[in-house]
Amino acid sequence: MLTVHHLGKSQSERIVWLCEELGIPYELKRYTRDPVTILAPAEYKALHPIGAAPVITDGDLVLAESGAIIDYIIAKYGNGRLVLRPDDPDFAQFLYWFHFANGTLQAGMGRLMILNRLKLADDNPMLVATRGACRPRLRSGQCEGRLG
Numbered sequence: 338m339l340t341v342h343h344l345g346k347s348q349s350e351r352i353v354w355l356c357e358e359l360g361i362p363y364e365l366k367r368y369t370r371d372p373v374t375i376l377a378p379a380e381y382k383a384l385h386p387i388g389a390a391p392v393i394t395d396g397d398l399v400l401a402e403s404g405a406i407i408d409y410i411i412a413k414y415g416n417g418r419l420v421l422r423p424d425d426p427d428f429a430q431f432l433y434w435f436h437f438a439n440g441t442l443q444a445g446m447g448r449l450m451i452l453n454r455l456k457l458a459d460d461n462p463m464l465v466a467t468r469g470a471c472r473p474r475l476r477s478g479q480c481e482g483r484l485g
């Protein structure tokens with residue numbers, strides 16, 4: 338049985354969303370962040386050496402890394418849904434947006450979220466550099482343009 342180990346307010350939200358979208362059976366095991374540190378509880382960190390959400394288990398398999406989990410669930414349980422084949426005219430664009438989400442969008446948003454929490458001075462060089470690298474991509478309207 339597929340189990341989604343779900344840490345609230347984390348990237349595992351996407352795995353729950355995927356399972357719901359596919360309408361597949363799965364068990365949802367919820368974990369709550371430490372109220373002081375806002376980090377995952379020790380029980381969650383013990384699931385996989387990466388110590389980060391999301392994590393799924395499926396029989397003896399313990400799998401982390403959201404992109405790998407999404408690929409695994411779609412390949413194993415998707416019955417051809419939510420994926421394009423190489424002969425589809427949109428195949429390259431499908432790959433681009435799939436990898437853009439984790440490789441660029443999430444990475445940039447994550448860095449900005451952490452730096453914003455530190456309440457650094459507005460001219461802090463690390464904040465300025467991160468904003469410079471991330472915001473143009475987030476503001477470019479690229480996502481809105483694609484979504485229409």
Ligand SMILES: N[C@@H](CCC(=O)N[C@@H](CS)C(=O)NCC(=O)O)C(=O)O
Pocket residue numbers: 344346347348349375376377378388389390391401402403404439
């Ligand atoms: N590249 C990893 C990143 C995983 C990650 O950083 N997860 C964060 C939450 S979004 C986490 O669990 N951090 C540890 C913590 O909050 O204690 C993935 O896509 O799965």
